[in-house]
Structure formats: structure tokens, C-alpha cells
Amino acid sequence: MFKWVSLFIIIKKIIVLAITITTALLSPLYPKTKIRPNPWHIRVLLDEGTTKKQKTFDLSCPHGFFLLKNPVSKKKTHLKTKKLRVYISSKGISLKKEGAIFKNGSFKRLSIAPAKGYLSTNDQCYDGTLMFDITKNKSFQVINWVDLEDYIYSVLRYEVYQSWPIDMHKVQAIASRTYASRCMKEARQTGKSYDIKNNNFHQVYNGTHEYLHLKKAIKETYNTILSYEGGPALTMFDACCGGCIPGKMGYFDFKKTPYLARKYPCRYCKNYSLYRWEKKYDFDELANLLRSSPRTSAIAKTAGRLKNIKAKEIDGSGIPHKIVLYGRKKTVEIKGSDFFEVVRKKAKSRSFSIAKKGWNIILSGRGFGHLVGMCQRGARELVKRGWNVKKILSFYYPGTKLGRLTNL
Numbered sequence: 044m045f046k047w048v049s050l051f052i053i054i055k056k057i058i059v060l061a062i063t064i065t066t067a068l069l070s071p072l073y074p075k076t077k078i079r080p081n082p083w084h085i086r087v088l089l090d091e092g093t094t095k096k097q098k099t100f101d102l103s104c105p106h107g108f109f110l111l112k113n114p115v116s117k118k119k120t121h122l123k124t125k126k127l128r129v130y131i132s133s134k135g136i137s138l139k140k141e142g143a144i145f146k147n148g149s150f151k152r153l154s155i156a157p158a159k160g161y162l163s164t165n166d167q168c169y170d171g172t173l174m175f176d177i178t179k180n181k182s183f184q185v186i187n188w189v190d191l192e193d194y195i196y197s198v199l200r201y202e203v204y205q206s207w208p209i210d211m212h213k214v215q216a217i218a219s220r221t222y223a224s225r226c227m228k229e230a231r232q233t234g235k236s237y238d239i240k241n242n243n244f245h246q247v248y249n250g251t252h253e254y255l256h257l258k259k260a261i262k263e264t265y266n267t268i269l270s271y272e273g274g275p276a277l278t279m280f281d282a283c284c285g286g287c288i289p290g291k292m293g294y295f296d297f298k299k300t301p302y303l304a305r306k307y308p309c310r311y312c313k314n315y316s317l318y319r320w321e322k323k324y325d326f327d328e329l330a331n332l333l334r335s336s337p338r339t340s341a342i343a344k345t346a347g348r349l350k351n352i353k354a355k356e357i358d359g360s361g362i363p364h365k366i367v368l369y370g371r372k373k374t375v376e377i378k379g380s381d382f383f384e385v386v387r388k389k390a391k392s393r394s395f396s397i398a399k400k401g402w403n404i405i406l407s408g409r410g411f412g413h414l415v416g417m418c419q420r421g422a423r424e425l426v427k428r429g430w431n432v433k434k435i436l437s438f439y440y441p442g443t444k445l446g447r448l449t450n451l
């Protein structure tokens with residue numbers, strides 16, 4: 044009887060395993076293949092600083108590491124250690140294997156790759172190679188050389204909610220790949236040591252992740268970019284446009300990027316909480332901020348005690364270009380961009396009106412971000428409404444063409 048029960052359990056386990064494997068292989072969400080390598084690598088700046096203070100990086104990889112002279116060199120030394128510590132100081136780059144110093148302060152530049160899979164440092168896992176480099180001015184840089192497709196796969200995790208529809212990930216993959224390619228092109232032209240930063244100065248990148256279903260978006264948009272006049276377009280994007288028309292912005296020069304000067308509104312983002320927003324400042328608090336901020340301090344002090352603040356020269360996208368400060372001594376004007384720097388901790392975009400209500404100043408604004416290019420909340424809504432990827436991209440970047448990245 045016991046034997047029959049055991050046999051039944053084993054057969055049941057085999058059937059469950061077979062179903063799981065078949066489902067995984069057939070499911071369009073989990074492509075069985077790895078991401079196809081792209082001919083292009085991107086160089087992502089992960090960290091930089093001075094060598095005056097010693098800096099330490101702990102690396103781990105269960106399969107060991109390869110040491111390389113540079114990220115593309117074929118000659119590599121296999122280190123059979125699961126953990127490696129990199130020290131950077133004014134003396135150079137040192138390496139410590141588990142238990143002992145391996146190389147002491149002998150490198151000015153060093154590249155480390157996982158022997159297999161990815162390596163992790165500071166709780167982040169990275170594909171590709173990490174290059175540690177001591178630069179001329181007693182400073183260092185850590186640059187991740189990574190396949191462009193692996194990079195985009197990572198960016199999707201941080202620039203779009205992983206639960207959003209797959210077509211939205213495809214839209215974002217093309218926008219992000221195009222943006223990255225543009226940065227690569229500019230870096231090569233100017234001789235920069237890296238192509239792109241890993242934060243929202245460019246695009247957020249924190250290494251690879253486990254949301255495997257996003258690979259489908261990479262696979263189906265492989266090496267696809269939006270081009271304009273033969274090169275990658277500047278595909279800026281932000282969270283929510285607030286219905287602002289970028290083509291009516293007074294401060295942005297669209298001459299080289301006419302596809303960013305969209306002349307019609309996107310209102311598909313209007314259900315998002317930051318489509319319209321309101322932020323309140325205590326009047327005295329804002330007056331103090333204006334008097335203490337480096338950009339506005341001198342001129343705000345000449346006005347004397349402030350009585351009121353008003354917006355002026357408001358462009359077609361709702362952005363004020365001048366702010367008038369009414370003081371007891373005199374009335375002065377400051378640049379809208381300088382005022383925005385003072386309030387940017389609260390203001391979600393540069394498109395806002397200003398009203399004094401009692402002892403408060405109320406900023407009533409539109410959208411979240413720089414308001415140029417693709418509106419992610421709007422694009423997501425368009426996916427829901429059944430628009431295809433191409434139509435959504437041409438709505439936000441009119442005049443660009445879908446194509447492959449073939450040269451930089």
C-alpha cells in the first residue's frame with residue numbers, strides 16, 4: 044500500500060513539473076531565449092568621486108570573476124573567488140580576494156566581469172562589466188559597460204511600473220533605447236568617458252531585475268529606435284504632461300528637435316492625481332526662501348519686506364517666465380526658472396499659476412515633470428484604448444520614423 048502511495052506522489056509530482064515547464068515554454072510572457080545581444084554596448088556611470096578618501100566596493104558572483112585590462116579586451120584572468128573587494132584611493136586601485144590582498148594599489152584602471160551571469164555590488168546586480176577608473180583630477184569613476192538590450196531591460200523596471208501593460212513597456216523600450224542611443228552618439232562625438240548617468244538626470248538604471256515578463260517587450264522591439272534626419276531622436280519623456288502643449292513653451296528651443304514641439308494637447312493623462320495639483324506656502328516661509336536662495340537672494344533683499352508675489356509673461360503651456368515680487372521698498376522681477384528652483388521641492392512642474400490667499404501663497408499647477416515629449420500616463424491610457432505602439436510614438440514624437448539602430 045505504501046509503495047502505491049509513494050508511486051502516486053511521484054507521478055503527481057512529475058505531472059505538475061511537466062505542466063509547469065510546458066506552460067513556461069509556451070507562455071508568450073516568458074520567452075525561453077535570453078535577450079539577443081545587441082551590437083552596441085552602453086557605458087553607464089554608476090559612481091564618481093574623489094580619491095582623497097578611500098572608497099570600497101564589495102563585489103560578489105557565485106561563479107567567480109574575470110579581470111580584464113579594459114571592458115572589451117579578450118585577454119582575461121579567471122579569479123576563482125566568490126567575493127572580491129575593490130579599494131580606490133589616491134594610490135590606485137587595490138583588489139582583495141576572500142582572505143588576502145590580491146593586488147595592492149597597482150591599477151589605474153581595472154575591469155571586472157562575472158565569470159558567468161551577473162555580479163552584484165551594494166545590493167544591485169549588474170550585467171556586463173564594471174570598469175573602475177582613476178581619472179586625471181584625483182577622481183574616480185565606476186562605469187558599467189553593458190549590452191544595450193540588457194540596459195533597456197533594466198531601465199524598464201525603474202521607468203515604468205512593471206504591472207503596466209506589455210505594449211506600454213514596448214513604447215517605453217523604444218523611447219528609452221532611442222534616448223540612450225542619442226546619449227551614446229553625443230558622448231562619442233564629444234569624447235566623454237561615459238554615455239549616460241544612472242539616475243533621472245538621464246534615465247533611472249539600477250542594474251538587472253527579476254521581472255522576466257519585461258523581456259518580451261525587449262525581444263519584440265529589439266534594436267528599434269525612433270530616428271530623425273538619420274540619427275536617434277531626443278525622445279524625452281516624463282510622468283504626466285498635465286495637458287500642456289509643449290509646442291507653446293517659450294523657453295525650449297525646438298529648432299533641432301521639431302518632433303518635440305507637439306502642437307496638440309494630450310489629455311489622456313487627466314485621471315492621474317498630478318494632472319492638476321495645488322501646493323501651499325506660508326507667505327513668510329516663501330519670502331524667506333526667496334531671500335535665502337542663492338539665485339534670488341540679492342534681488343529679493345532689495346525689494347524689502349514682501350507684500351505680494353505674482354506670475355508674469357505666462358506662455359501657452361502655462362509656464363510663467365517672470366515672477367514679480369512686490370516689496371515695501373520696491374517692486375522687482377525675477378526669472379521664472381529661478382523662482383522654480385526655490386519652489387521645486389513642492390512644485391511638480393514649471394507650469395503653475397500663483398495666487399495669494401490670506402497668509403498663504405497657492406501654486407496651482409499642471410503635470411509632473413518637464414512636460415516635453417512622451418507623457419507616460421497618457422501613453423498608458425492610449426495602450427488601454429487599443430492604440431498600437433507605432434501610433435502612440437508618432438502621437439508624442441510627430442515626424443520621427445521607426446527603424447533600427449545601425450550607426451552612431
Ligand SMILES: [Zn+2]
Pocket residue numbers: 283284285286309310311312313418420421
Ligand atoms: Zn498627458
